Amino acid sequence: MDASEPFICASPGLQALLRDAARVAPTDATVVITGESGTGKSLLARWLHDHSRRAAEPFIVIDCGALPETLLEAELFGFERGAFTGASAAKAGRLEAAQRGTLVLDEVAALSPSAQAKLLRVIEERRVMRLGGTRLTSLDARLIAVTNLDLANAVARQAFRADLFHRFNVITLEAPPLRTRPGDIAPLARHFLKQVAERHRLPALALAPETSRILERYDFPGNVRELRHAMERAALTAVGKVIRPEHLPPRMTSAMALMRHATRKPTLAELESAYVREILQHVGWRKAEAARILGISRKNLYEKLRAYGIPYHPSDPPDDDASA
Ligand SMILES: Nc1ncnc2c1ncn2[C@@H]1O[C@H](COP(=O)(O)OP(=O)(O)OP(=O)(O)O)[C@@H](O)[C@H]1O
Ligand SMILES: [Mg+2]
Incomplete structure (x- = not known):
């Protein structure tokens, strides 16, 4: 330091x-x-x-x-x-x-x-x-x-x-603890992203609003250090210039994480969206396979992707405005 x-x-x-x-x-x-x-x-x-x-x-x-x-x-x-x-x-x-x-x-x-x-x-x-x-x-x-x-x-x-x-x-x-001061989470995340980008000479990285939302309700057992490591990892795995939920570690984004590590009880939609993302990641974004595991039709899966703002492929440009 x-x-x-x-x-x-x-x-x-x-x-x-x-x-x-x-x-x-x-x-x-x-x-x-x-x-x-x-x-x-x-x-x-x-x-x-x-x-x-x-x-x-x-x-x-x-x-x-x-x-x-x-x-x-x-x-x-x-x-x-x-x-x-x-x-x-x-x-x-x-x-x-x-x-x-x-x-x-x-x-x-x-x-x-x-x-x-x-x-x-x-x-x-x-x-x-x-x-x-x-x-x-x-x-x-x-x-x-x-x-x-x-x-x-x-x-x-x-x-x-x-x-x-x-x-x-x-x-x-x-x-x-970081979980008691959610107002610091996004500013810290942006600060760490800026640091990694400078260190590795990457283009500036932004946080998707959905990513901030996920981080802000996570309870961070490892506090600021855990956030720092997650941002460093995300910066190096992000394909685009925007850090999306897919770039966060599963322990922050999975449906299980929402149940165990959320600072408030998740809504059904939040749980569903987290689980759909989790399964897509698990099967390498093969939609037919994901639909089969989720027990829904492909058409239904596409509807959920649209409803929850989940990209069809992780490297797709984000459809939401990145704020950073
Ligand atoms: N408010 C902050 N602003 C910027 N960086 C921070 C802030 N708080 C913590 N960090 C960073 O988070 C990491 C962990 O912080 P630090 O090492 O000071 O924690 P600690 O409480 O001493 O942890 P430990 O008990 O494990 O020694 C460090 O990389 C530190 O620079
Ligand atoms: Mg210390």
């Missing part, structure tokens, strides 16, 4: 979040960012840094869930030569690397009890000591803790230190 990545924010929910973020960004307050996976927590951490007075200083992210306990402490705090077998030279830790800048502790709930204890000391004393070291270096770094777990709950389960939680928990920014 680079610093120039824009933060798309059309829904009132996300705008409120960004207003809160804008208030705390210039301060040095420790911030906790929570939210489901893929909601934009990492992007928000970067945004906070970019809008802080530390923007020109280092931005260091450490993924606490990705490293085994022993490595993690060495990464965070650094070590002196001989601190443990294999420590043949001294090395500064990520905390020191974040000097004057911002340190993001991603998946902070994965920190071991021992790392939590050491980190608490660092935060309280604003000084850091390398493993095996004796010298304290004063530390001026802004901390951002990111988690997709409920930290308060982890404290209740005694999986996370209460004192560290209270140190962190000065300001919490909660990234809302």
Whole structure:
């Protein structure tokens, strides 16, 4: 993720979040960012840094869930030569690397009890000591803790230190799930399409209105990341310049998806249209075969295609106006 990545924010929910973020960004307050996976927590951490007075200083992210306990402490705090077998030279830790800048502790709930204890000391004393070291270096770094777990709950389960939680928990920014802010879906989809088109030097891509409608009622268990991947895939498989429902993954468009993943109950027509599309895709758009599976005449199938605005062939030019 680079610093120039824009933060798309059309829904009132996300705008409120960004207003809160804008208030705390210039301060040095420790911030906790929570939210489901893929909601934009990492992007928000970067945004906070970019809008802080530390923007020109280092931005260091450490993924606490990705490293085994022993490595993690060495990464965070650094070590002196001989601190443990294999420590043949001294090395500064990520905390020191974040000097004057911002340190993001991603998946902070994965920190071991021992790392939590050491980190608490660092935060309280604003000084850091390398493993095996004796010298304290004063530390001026802004901390951002990111988690997709409920930290308060982890404290209740005694999986996370209460004192560290209270140190962190000065300001919490909660990234809302995408399904609770449908107003962001189409703008985000267009943003991702524009990005892919630029990256692959494709002609500009538009979203068919039917595609927006499908996306806007899908519940996105994978949040913004799932939308991004779907748009990247759609951009590369779309034959024309318009992203039609056929270019979306079946888990978003199938009749089953409508029943399981729609934010509201689908109408009979919506279910029928989704199922007709699904069967056409399944049989490679052979109309006779689709009609046979659906148990209707070919004439009846053509009537449904017209009624639901489904093209006779996926590469046909769209008959609806693309808005984008
Ligand atoms: N509001 C937004 N505007 C533009 N891009 C966004 C927005 N929200 C999320 N994204 C993009 O969606 C993807 C997922 O976001 P991000 O990695 O920040 O999620 P996350 O909450 O940190 O997920 P995880 O819990 O899995 O780490 C990224 O590619 C990010 O750039
Ligand atoms: Mg993340």
